[in-house]
Amino acid sequence: MSALVEAVRAGRSAEVVSLLDGMTDAERRAEFPQLRALRKELRADPWTAEARRAYPALHAAGTACQTGAAGVAAWIAASDMRWWSASPGVLIDLLGDRSPAWLADVAHRLAARPASSRVPYELMAGLVRLSGCPVPTTEAYVHGWVEHIGHVWQRGDTILERLRTDPHLTPLVAALFETADVGGRLAWASSEGEDGWNGALARLTVEGALDRRATVDACVARLLRGGPASDHRMFLRVLQAFELTRDEERERVADWLALASDGPSPVAAHAQSVLAALALDGELPARRLAEMSGAVLFRTEKKIVRAQLILLGKVLARDASTADELLPAVAQAFGHEDSEAQERALKLVERHHRALGTDAVRDELRSAAEQLIPALRKRAADALGGDLDAPDAHAYEEVLPPAPQPVRLAPAPASVTELAEEIGALLAADADVATFERALDGLVRETHRDREGLLEALAPVLARRWWYGADARSHPVETSFTHPHGLAMPSQALELLLATLAGAVPTASLHHALVHGTVSARCVHAPLARAFETRVWELAHRVRTEPLPFLLSTPTWSTGLLEPDDLVTRLDAYRGLGARVSETDFALALLRVRRGDRARAAAAAERAAALGTAEGKRLADWLASAPPTPTCRRRTEEDRVLVDADGIPELGDGLPDAFGSLGEPVGGAPARWACPHWHEGIRPHWLALLPEARELVAARMLGDIASTAVHDSRGEAAILPLIAESGGEAGEAVRLGVAHGLGARHPEDRLAAVDAMLVLASRGQLDTAGLGTDLGELARRGAVKPSRLVESLRTAVSTGAYGTVWETLRHTLPVLLANVATGAAAAPARGLADLLAVAAECAERTGARGEVPHLADLADRRGSSRLTGQARRLRTALTPGAAA
Template sequence: MTSLVEAVRAGRTAEVIGLLEGMTDAERRAAFPELKALRKELRAARWDEPSRRAYPALYVAGTACQTGAAGAASWIAAADMRWSGVSPAVLVHILADREADWLADLVHRLAQRPASARVPYELMSALVRLAGCPVPTTDAYVRGWVEHIGGSWRRGDTVLDRLRGDPHLAELVAALFETNDIGGLLEWGTNGGPNSWNDALARLTVEGALDRSATVDGCVARLLRGGTTADHRVFLRVLGSLALTHEEQRGRVADWLALASDAVSPVASHAQSVLGALVLDGRLAHRHLAELSGAVLFRPERKLVRAQLVLLGKVLARDAGAADGLLPAVAQAFGHEDAAVQERALKLAERHVKKVRSDDVRSELAFAAEQLIPALRGRAVGSLGAAPADAAPVHEEVLPPVPEPVRLAPAPASAAELAEEVGAASASDADVAGFERALDGLVRHAHRDREALLEALEPVISRRWWNDTDRFHGLRAEHHFNHRTVFSPYDGLDLLLATLRGRLSAAALHAVLRRDTPAMTCVHGAMSRAFDARLWEVAYRIRTEPLPFLLSTPTWSTGLLEPEELVERLETYRRLGARVAAADFAQALLRVRRGDRAAATAAAERAAALGTAEGTRLAHWLTAGAPALPRVRRRTSGSRIVVETGELLELQEDFPAPFRALGRPTSAFGEDRYCFHWSDSLRAHWTAVLPEMRELVAVRLLRDLSAVAVDDTRGAASVLPLLAESGGEAGEATHLCLAYGLGARHPEDRLAAVDALLVLAARGQLDTARLGADLGQLARHGCVKPLRLAESLRTAAATGAQATVWGLLSHGLPPLLADLAADGPSGPVRGLGDLLAVAAECAERSGARGELPHLARAADRRGSSRLVSEARRLRGTLVKEVTAA
């Protein structure tokens, strides 16, 4: 046993295999505890040279010395063994003498492991051959099989050739249809023909190696279940390659109907074409066509809807008796969001309404016509007998209630409760309220009873990397924090926890505080320095002169601090004889509410009566008036529209050095473009640094917000609702940030921008003319894609804010319409028709009237494109009232 462990430690794998072959089962069992102890030893220093040398031999020895299949499976699939580099053939060799039942148990246990365990397929398949057992059909085994078959390591053959020679083809192909997210693997590395999975599966089905019915059922079932785009693409190609007969198609009518109704667009289109062909061949009853129409005509994809209306038109033209059964299906398109679809459906109904025999059907058509847009409904009065529209009701704008800020609860009273909150806040990058409560609680309890606090925090601190004294001896943590800014709230709490634990010295903390040069020169540098300065100061005071509590803890979740509350805190400081921390007091001044002049004046009198320097400074700050904004200049940077701000002297005077940069001139692109302020959660805390000066925050976020639209980045727009809920004037920078957010690439960013839009509108702070003009200019510059913008504005309008959205578009559309020359030499901006559709809908519902510059030129263009039809619809809405026929 000793010689075996020595050979393992020395990494002599060949010698280990020889020793194992000469050992009995009892000797192997006796050796295992030493191997287990060696593994524990190597885990502590996994990446050094001795451990890298020993791991392959340890992997082999541990596998051979396990007596139970469960233990062997755990050893083989362990994460620390995954990169041992041992060939699967070596493990097969040392396991070959085991009983077949034991091997079967082992391979099925290995196959049950997740695919991320990366158990080699070659090992599992070899064990299946040795055991003669049924092949596993688990996710890990099937994925391994697909990678093995599709790999390019074997030259001279194809995927089709490899599948033909597989003894478990039928079982594994059946499992293929049940494996989630497999499409990407099936497509990887293939170039069509016999080396593509879809072609190979189709050919094997045609040859009879695979049961045709099972393959067709598997493809259809997989498409019904849904999945990734790659899954749909692969299995749809297999289905198409099989060229189903009419009988096979008819036998699955219910499946095609379900796919046409709910599947993704390419799959629904295929199902629609299959059913359409059956209908035109007379192999499908009209009731099935009506059912199909009911499913398709409610879909948003205009291509599918138009194709369905074309199909209905063909059948109605062929069979006069189909009108009673199919025209009600046509009428379902009267409620489609696209006016062009409504007009096409109305024309179809008008063309065939004379064939209707039933009065009930005529009544149904007339009733359905009430869903048409006003211009078309007026037509339907005469052609379908629809009732004339009543006088348009007075529009009532629906906006969400103004969000109310949440008052922060007091810091946790007990150290144990605080430890729970700190653990939760540091695990999830807490919001402003959670972070500020945790920060103030750490300060209070460090002042009250440092030892009790450390004891309560031990479960939290023990999981931190910087607490590993055996590896870092405290030096690595000090170096790490000394050379980094605070990149997230998580880092900020880590800084304080490391300080409490003694991992950062007072000298190191003081050196950082004395450093005036900013660590970053990016556009976020001023916000970052102000946020960081308070945290470093708090950490230093914890080591030298703990503060009783923080002056700057906000009253509200937005970051605002009530002036009376700050005065009371200063009174307590004077009573305790505590020395005020400069950065903490500076942040308190920036947070204190000055917009309420009555409250600010009353608090100023109390502050002046304190007789302290801080009281006098606070009184002067409160009586100075509402915060002013610096001058603003707009310019272009590449294709982007950006904003520069001038100097704000109010923030230059009597503030510590890290805070003065907040009042210096700023440009969204005038400084380093690359930085490490990647955390979306950190941006939320910047809004709480200047809760009554949101423009100074917005101008520093403008570059990030422009990137969500121009560069298709993700996540930065999550700060927009907080910016909208913040205080101060909503000026150029705020509206530009919102404009970029409305044109963001990702839906979650656009939804955040819509939330911010509605909040600003509800607070009466939205300048629709300014934002609309920004949107028009950004779309002209190519920074914002009109299709994305139309989706955002349609979402906002759907909440009831039609007048607000119309106000935006009435100022945003003219610049885009002005670019349309009479003959359209370069064509319209892509998506302009969608914007016009949203504008027409909002104008109809809000009762807008008047003229829109350049709209007439678009409406007078030739053709029936969506742009032209929606321009005509909008012009008709704006220039005249809808009259009863």
């Protein structure tokens, strides 16, 4: 071992630098193979005290002992030495005697690395300074520069002072506006006035250190390009700090129009204010104002739409000759989802329609007025002439999106190569029920047919598993599958089977897990987890001791449903092969087999009985009975409404204990933190255990789904569309799951609930009265916020489900209106006016009639609040001729 390597291993950095300074280039290159070998040795366990001590010296020595710029850059930025690297000053000192061109090459290679490589900015900047090369403008370099400039507390100066003395100010500021995701870094180090980035950049354009026109153009272009919200906020603040003159604003009218049309809300509002000032000063032609309005009035933000209509009203009041150009733009708001925007636009038309110069424009306005809500349509007809009566309500026909159809499972992979590829993909990311079950069946089949050939095909997959190899034997592999989170994901179930196939799990451990079980949790999910995991453990045991020819329980359909004729055919094949049936595999097949189609079940029962086997007789008896439906009772837990479900003794009759527990009553559950079943990927597989008993599965998952509304959790409602597509009764549990999901905190959960609602409606399985009543109770308890419910129902309405939404809301609104009418609520629930607006739109579209309790009390109130206005609108829609 050389003196250099010995010093590196001991972590004596100062000695390493001294030794390197006395070496020639040839001597340094001769040391590099030993340094590379040491790096490989340390990389095997980089967290030891020896490794942490050696890494900084190794980082410095390896950098100095290479002559290629690419190799040096790769060594410096290596991820294995990132946590214990040499200081930038040491590296610059070691590289300082190289040629400027070589140093420039290294600097630009390091700057080209992703920002996540965390190459120190001080190192890159030092190499740029030594080489005299043009400054890099990559993402990594700009991010580092921003952080360096922003750390003013280190030197006691300001951002403005640092920027003034930066020799590369112009190219780096230009790059700043081109770099993605830099807004958050700027905001972190920014402050008000000239001490912040926005004030400093503005001041530098005034002083002439930065070209003002180019900098302003770059900032506007950055806003036009879009990006994350943090970038929008920061660069808008920079733009406002420039305090543009009227001439500068006038030069960029096209940019303001684009930002007002398509920019994020804060940016659009700023652009709108600039254009409004130009318009009110007569510096924006009516044609341009109409162009702007045509885009802005399609935006959903009510404040922006209201501001635009106010601006149009002011311009029309000043110059009536602009009516022919501006009133058609005003009419764009006739189709806005906000009825108040429609009414405000109509008032402008009523006020200025006499100034119209041509009948063609009047006809255009009359045509646009057909989009108005019925309560406003008559007023438009009075102002514009012609017949604008509401369309025939009896002509309405609900057209719901078609419900997804279950997909028939394809046969198991035809070759071990294809199977190995699918298993590799499944281990990387959990898949749906169909993909998982198909791969599972293929694994069982190929193990029975050609175990050695399967192992050979799986070799690349196995080589990447942590438990594969001699070094894993110091840690019992089976313990990784028996702890509370052992088979929490489908991929882990496959992992257990692969580990068993490769001989990494002892047979005794498989037998112990099968006999004693591995699910110790006593949460509400435990029966579902126990059934899923017991099946996998028995399959693993049979893989080791007596491989199955194929699985009986592989579903026919993607929902988990198994056709009875398919199961009879498989049992017949087992009889012909003389194979012993797996107890849990057969039990799951019974739970999955279709019994709801009584005629098909009866025909299959005759075939099963004719097999003459115990399993055939058991299947025949099973098919003779209809699938059970649990009896559910509502209960409250904090502000949630959950269900208790009676037990189903049939599920425990003649089935293994792990499957019989599925029929246990559903009741109270321990605290959420005590449940280990948090992974969302396993839930579709639980649902596929009982594809004709979704109500029972939904009862066990309801607490999780409710948390998306009550505790603002994320992702638990993703199972709702699959529940809606499954079979069996859709009762209290399913309905309450959808109700909580419609009020979830996160948009993706609300969207899943809307999907479930529409699927149930398309299948004729949605109890709208029950769902509406549930929503009213949940909203009264505070579990579901009306403002969130509005977003969900608007999404449903956008698909055309006006009738479904109305039939739901007519049972929800009385509860919320009662609180307002009786004074039970200190103030109307936030979002109630919007909920009434959705209900009114649905009633207008469908021609619904009747009364909603307490609606008249609210509609008869004095005043012109939005809540009262929407109540009057709904009453008018439900009772034609009522005073608006």
